[in-house]
Amino acid sequence: MSDTTDTGPVLAADGTPLKRSLARALRRQKLRALMLIAPLLLFVLLTFILPIVDMLFRSVENQIVSETLPKTVVELRDWDASSGELPGEAVFAALAADMKVAVEEKTHTRLGSRLNYEKTGMSSLFRKSGRKVKRWDLVEDAPFKEKFIDIDKDWGDIEVWRTIQTYSPKLTNGYFLNSVDMQKGVDGAEARPENQQIYITLFGRTLFMSLMITGSCILLAYPVAWILANLPSRTANMLMILVLLPFWTSLLVRTSAWKVMLQQQGVINDVLVWLGLVADDSRLVMINNQFGTIVAMTHILLPFMILPMYSVMQTIAPTYLRAAKSLGATNWTAFWRVYFPQSVPGIGAGSILVFILAIGYYITPEIVGGTKGVFISNRIAYHISSSLNWGLAAALGTILLAVVLILYWAYDKIVGIDNVKLG
Amino acid sequence: MADSASNDAFVEFERVQKSYDGETLVVKDLNLKMPKGEFLTMLGPSGSGKTTCLMMLAGFETATHGDIRLDGVSINNIPPHKRGIGMVFQNYALFPHMTIAENLSFPLEVRKMGKSEREAKIKRALDMVEMGDFGGRRPSQLSGGQQQRVALARALVFEPELVLMDEPLGALDKQLREKMQFEITHLAHSLGITTVYVTHDQTEALTMSDRVAVFDDGRIQQLAPPDQLYEAPINSFVAQFIGENNTLEGTVKEIKNGLALVQLDDGGLIDCSPVHESVKAGARTRVSIRPERVEYNKDRLQEGAHTLKAEVLEFIYMGDIFRTRLRVAGNDEFIIKTRNAPDQVRLKPGETIEIGWLPEDCRALDA
Numbered sequence: 001m002s003d004t005t006d007t008g009p010v011l012a013a014d015g016t017p018l019k020r021s022l023a024r025a026l027r028r029q030k031l032r033a034l035m036l037i038a039p040l041l042l043f044v045l046l047t048f049i050l051p052i053v054d055m056l057f058r059s060v061e062n063q064i065v066s067e068t069l070p071k072t073v074v075e076l077r078d079w080d081a082s083s084g085e086l087p088g089e090a091v092f093a094a095l096a097a098d099m100k101v102a103v104e105e106k107t108h109t110r111l112g113s114r115l116n117y118e119k120t121g122m123s124s125l126f127r128k129s130g131r132k133v134k135r136w137d138l139v140e141d142a143p144f145k146e147k148f149i150d151i152d153k154d155w156g157d158i159e160v161w162r163t164i165q166t167y168s169p170k171l172t173n174g175y176f177l178n179s180v181d182m183q184k185g186v187d188g189a190e191a192r193p194e195n196q197q198i199y200i201t202l203f204g205r206t207l208f209m210s211l212m213i214t215g216s217c218i219l220l221a222y223p224v225a226w227i228l229a230n231l232p233s234r235t236a237n238m239l240m241i242l243v244l245l246p247f248w249t250s251l252l253v254r255t256s257a258w259k260v261m262l263q264q265q266g267v268i269n270d271v272l273v274w275l276g277l278v279a280d281d282s283r284l285v286m287i288n289n290q291f292g293t294i295v296a297m298t299h300i301l302l303p304f305m306i307l308p309m310y311s312v313m314q315t316i317a318p319t320y321l322r323a324a325k326s327l328g329a330t331n332w333t334a335f336w337r338v339y340f341p342q343s344v345p346g347i348g349a350g351s352i353l354v355f356i357l358a359i360g361y362y363i364t365p366e367i368v369g370g371t372k373g374v375f376i377s378n379r380i381a382y383h384i385s386s387s388l389n390w391g392l393a394a395a396l397g398t399i400l401l402a403v404v405l406i407l408y409w410a411y412d413k414i415v416g417i418d419n420v421k422l423g
Numbered sequence: 424m425a426d427s428a429s430n431d432a433f434v435e436f437e438r439v440q441k442s443y444d445g446e447t448l449v450v451k452d453l454n455l456k457m458p459k460g461e462f463l464t465m466l467g468p469s470g471s472g473k474t475t476c477l478m479m480l481a482g483f484e485t486a487t488h489g490d491i492r493l494d495g496v497s498i499n500n501i502p503p504h505k506r507g508i509g510m511v512f513q514n515y516a517l518f519p520h521m522t523i524a525e526n527l528s529f530p531l532e533v534r535k536m537g538k539s540e541r542e543a544k545i546k547r548a549l550d551m552v553e554m555g556d557f558g559g560r561r562p563s564q565l566s567g568g569q570q571q572r573v574a575l576a577r578a579l580v581f582e583p584e585l586v587l588m589d590e591p592l593g594a595l596d597k598q599l600r601e602k603m604q605f606e607i608t609h610l611a612h613s614l615g616i617t618t619v620y621v622t623h624d625q626t627e628a629l630t631m632s633d634r635v636a637v638f639d640d641g642r643i644q645q646l647a648p649p650d651q652l653y654e655a656p657i658n659s660f661v662a663q664f665i666g667e668n669n670t671l672e673g674t675v676k677e678i679k680n681g682l683a684l685v686q687l688d689d690g691g692l693i694d695c696s697p698v699h700e701s702v703k704a705g706a707r708t709r710v711s712i713r714p715e716r717v718e719y720n721k722d723r724l725q726e727g728a729h730t731l732k733a734e735v736l737e738f739i740y741m742g743d744i745f746r747t748r749l750r751v752a753g754n755d756e757f758i759i760k761t762r763n764a765p766d767q768v769r770l771k772p773g774e775t776i777e778i779g780w781l782p783e784d785c786r787a788l789d790a
Contacts, residue, residue, distance in 0.1 A: 322483055323516035325503040327530035328581065334504075337529070341520045 052401075059394035062172035065164065068111040069098040073168040081162040091161075092144040099133040117389050118174065118183070119163045125154050175395035199379070199396065206376040207403070209294060210358040214305075216298045217354050218347060221305035225346070228306070229313035243306050251300065255367045258296040262286040262368070288370025296368050301357055305350035312346030348420045352411065356404055376400060432456035432492070433617050434480065434585060439489035441475050449475050451641040453489070457619070459584075462611050464620045466628040467638030468664070476638075477587050477621050482506050493585065504533075509578035509586040509616075513593055515570045517562035523549070523573050524558035530581040548580040549573075551610065568599045575607065579614070586611070588620045592627065604631050625665050629653065637661050654713075658699055659788045662711040669717070669757050671710045675702055675787065683787045685710055687752045691731045695787040707790035714746075714760040716784035719776045720768075730779040733757065735770045745769065751778065 012021035066073045071094035079087045102108035112126030132151050141147065148155040166184045167174060174184055181197040182189050191197075224243070228236045246254060261267050264283045272278040286292055316339060324334035362377040369378070376396060383393035411417065434457040441450040450472040457463050465473035478484040479491060482503030490497050498506055517526050524545055531541045549555045552572035562570055571591060578586055588607070592600045608631045611618045622628055628635045629649040637644045637652065637660070645652060645661045656662035659670070673687040675697075683697040685708060695710050702708050718724055719733075736755065737748040744760050747770050751757040759778070761767055770776065 317514070317516065319512050319514065319516040320518060322481075322503075323510065323512055323518075324529070325483075326481055326506075326508060326510040326587075327577065328504050328507065328533045329529070330504055330533075333533055338518055342518075 055394045056398055057394075058391055059175050059398045060171050060173065061391065062167060062174070063170050064107075064111055064114050065168045066170055068102050068107050069095065069164070069168075071095075072098050072164070076161070076165050076168065079161070079165060081158060081165060084158065086145070086156060086158060087161055089143050089145050092148055092155075093138075093142060095148065096133060096136060096141075096144045097138055099129060100136070100138065103130045103134045113388070115163060115167065117178075117387075117392065118167060119159065121154060122160070122163065125152050125160070128152055129155075175391040176399070178392055179395040179399055199376070202374075202376045202379055203399070203403070205290075206359055206400075209290060209297075209373070209375070210355050212294050213297045213301060213358045214351050214355045216294065217302055217305040218351060220298065221302055221309055221350065222343075222347070225306050225309035225313050228310045229316070230318070240310075243303050246300070246303060251363055252367075254300060255296055255364045258292065258299070258368055259287060262292050262295065287368055288373065290369075290373045292368040292370070293365050293373035293375075296364050297358060297361060300364060301354045304353045304357060308349035308353065309343065309346040312349070313343055316342045344415070345419050348411070348415055352408070352420065355407070359404060360400065431458050433459040433461075433494055434619070435490075435492040436476070436480075437490045437492070439476075439479065439486045439491060441472070441479060441484065442487045448487075448641055450479075450486075453641075453643065455636065455643065455646070457617060459617055460612075460615050462608060462618045462620065462631060462633045464622060464628040464632035464635045465638055466622060466625060466635050466664075469623060471638040472641040473621050473623075473636075473638040474589060477589055477619060480619060481508055481510055481587055507581075507583050507585075509581070509583035511574050511578045511586070511588040511591040513590045515562070515574040515591075517570055517573055517577070519562055521561075522558065523554070523560050523562065523565070526562070526573065527558075527577050527580045530577065534581060544580055548576040551579070552576045552606075567595050568603065571595060571603060572606075575610070579610075579616070583616070585617045585619070588618065590622050591620075592622075592624075600627070607631065629665070637664060639664070655698070656711065656786065656788070659709045659711065659790075662786065662788060667714050667758060667760075669712045669714060669751075669754070671712070671752055671754060671757075672790070673708060673710065675704055675706050675708050677704050678702070682782050683708075685787060687731075689752045691752050692729045693731065693785060694729055694782040695785040696783050698786045699789045701789050702787045708787045709790050711786045711788055712780055712784060714758040716780055717759040717778050718780055719759070719770075719778045721777065721779075724779045725781065728779045728782075730777040733776050733778045735772050735774040735776065737772055738770055749776075749778070 010018040012018045014021075072091060075091040075094040076087060079091065099108060102111065108126050108130045109123070112123040115122035115126070129148065129151050136144075136147070154160050173189075177183055177189050179199050181192050181200045183192050184190075228239055228243070231239065259266070263269070264285065264287075266287070268286065269278065269283045273280050273283065278284060286295070320338050320342070321334050324338040325331070329337065359375075360377050361375060362381055365373055365375045366378050366381075369375070377400075380393045380396045380400075383389045383396070408417075434455070436453045436455040439450060439453040440448055442448050453472075453476060465476060467473045475484060479486050482498070482501065486499060491499055493506065493508075517523075518529070521529065527545045527548055528541055531544060536544075545558065546555065549558060552575055554569060554572050554576065557565065557569065557573070562573070565573065574591065578588075591607075592603050595603060604627055607620075620628075620631065629652070632649060634646060634648050635652050636646045639660050645657050647655075652661065653666050656665060662668050663670070671685075671687055671693070673685045673693075676684045676686050676692070678684075678697055681696070683695045683702055685693050685695050687693065687710075693710065695708075699708070721730075724730070731751055733749040733751045735747060736750055739746040739748070743763055745763060745767065747759050747761070748755075749757040749759060
């Protein structure tokens with residue numbers, strides 16, 4: 001750069017700056033390249049980026065309260081829940097007006113189930129009130145405060161009003177608080193009662209078990225990859241098919257096979273009992289717990305560890321070991337100081353792959369995990385398909401995504417991401 | 424330490440055989456004695472068993488039969504890391520995840536050497552190969568020639584008495600190779616280390632070695648200093664393999680006064696020195712003459728020497744020498760080389776000349 005500064009910008013033959021001239025020459029090429037990747041780009045954008053953005057948004061989105069009860073929300077803004085008094089007649093009037101509209105549009109039940117996530121009983125409260133409010137006249141039937149409390153005494157409960165007030169903003173951190181076993185209390189965030197805390201434990205368990213699975217994959221895959229890399233390529237290719245064979249079998253079949261193997265009346269227990277190592281009445285519990293999940297998932301994810309390890313080890317020339325030995329290193333020193341450091345990129349790539357797959361795994365823990373071996377993803381699936389609390393599912397998913405990104409970042413800081421090779 | 428029984432041999436192969444598959448022998452009955460401080464080259468075509476011999480000496484292959492002794496002690500059952508032999512590999516095998524200094528430190532660390540002693544030795548070794556400023560670099564940041572120097576320094580840093588080199592210059596370009604050939608020999612001689620060098624490049628073997636062992640078919644065909652190897656090959660293989668060579672085939676008519684009279688297949692007669700043991704009256708023989716020893720100036724030939732008629736097929740100007748291809752006794756590939764001197768005749772294609780040579784330059788070998 002220094003040689004261009006003292007003579008000014010380099011000019012092309014026609015006098016235009018060389019940089020601009022070059023950029024123009026490359027523009028067509030770049031455009032063509034962009035056209036080639038456009039279909040993939042579009043596909044990724046539509047099927048990957050947009051859903052993720054949507055999910056991130058859903059985890060904080062909370063428009064339903066202010067959209068269904070617009071007037072109530074405005075009236076409720078000045079009410080102080082800590083005063084211990086119910087909101088005034090104006091609020092109930094606004095509620096009646098909002099409910100009438102909502103009942104006509106049939107949106108009040110949806111609001112009910114939304115608020116039910118935060119306080120049980122809200123769903124039936126709204127459904128019940130909806131039926132009555134439908135027949136009211138907004139002018140003649142006023143005042144409404146007593147009437148609402150007549151329908152259900154819950155309307156006289158300050159907690160109900162506090163919940164509506166707390167969740168009236170368009171954006172909420174409620175789902176996230178819920179995801180970490182907290183809730184919105186009178187004075188901001190507070191811990192949930194202990195019998196309702198599950199997510200922190202679940203996140204912890206997911207991380208712990210994913211690490212266990214990654215660790216056991218490393219231990220099992222390393223020798224296999226080493227053998228594959230050191231065999232003549234014809235034998236290695238044949239053995240490689242055995243490694244890849246599980247991919248040709250349905251995931252469900254493989255997982256169910258583990259059920260057959262591990263259950264109390266299963267193959268392993270039968271053999272142990274037959275050998276006399278385990279008494280018939282104290283058969284080992286190896287399924288529907290963490291052990292079963294770890295065993296089954298290690299088996300299923302093992303190829304993802306072997307493949308990158310193998311492709312990295314293949315590039316390590318056997319002369320390195322010979323050189324180390326000729327320099328006076330014992331077999332172990334030669335392996336540990338010369339071979340192993342060169343195989344670390346393969347371990348890194350395999351671990352990232354297995355860990356990220358494991359942390360979001362769903363089917364296997366669902367089948368063999370029982371209650372003690374399920375992952376956070378099973379809980380997410382539950383909120384997506386059973387409880388229909390998509391906001392909470394989105395928040396849990398977002399946290400999972402953040403955890404993965406943080407771990408990836410930490411890995412980059414500690415090991416260095418350019419130390420990862422897939423081949 | 425030297426065992427009196429094995430006289431002055433530092434490295435000794437005794438009746439060594441090696442087979443990989445139990446069916447064919449890669450090395451057949453190898454016998455070799457090397458004195459201390461010698462630079463010996465194992466030269467041969469690929470598959471001749473030379474690298475296998477080196478690997479057996481280093482301990483990476485075990486001999487199927489026979490004894491390999493180092494300084495009088497049999498090393499057949501000593502693992503490679505305890506042999507204390509330095510080795511330079513074909514592709515250098517510098518550890519890519521270590522710096523140059525760490526690479527050199529490795530053999531010293533496994534020998535549990537103290538830090539200050541290590542540093543002094545590393546510095547000395549790097550200075551020796553003129554790489555003193557490169558200690559902090561990674562192997563991938565060095566050029567081929569520099570990696571070669573570092574590999575050499577690493578093989579020498581723990582001061583082994585024997586260094587093995589497996590085609591170490593194979594990956595370098597011609598100019599660098601010639602420079603390194605000189606440096607390696609110079610270093611080996613000044614340090615007084617015994618060196619076994621494997622190559623398939625005969626020029627390299629001739630320029631570097633004290634002695635050359637020519638391998639073919641799992642046997643040493645000839646073990647001799649370079650000049651003897653070139654000027655006095657003892658069989659056809661060595662004559663063909665080392666340098667350029669003209670061969671003529673014929674039958675030995677008689678042996679008289681230490682000279683063999685050979686009748687070529689087209690009837691021509693020539694005088695040769697009988698070299699190979701199979702050269703007897705009536706036996707078939709293959710005669711070898713070096714291109715630069717062929718003479719076509721009658722004045723320079725001996726009185727009464729037999730001459731042959733030759734037709735000039737091609738004249739190639741190569742700067743320092745002229746290379747002329749002739750047809751002699753039905754052989755179209757007969758080459759003569761002449762020095763580009765002011766009075767030198769430049770032969771023209773189509774010319775017919777008479778060629779001859781001194782009987783001692785024409786060697787009758789096995790057929």
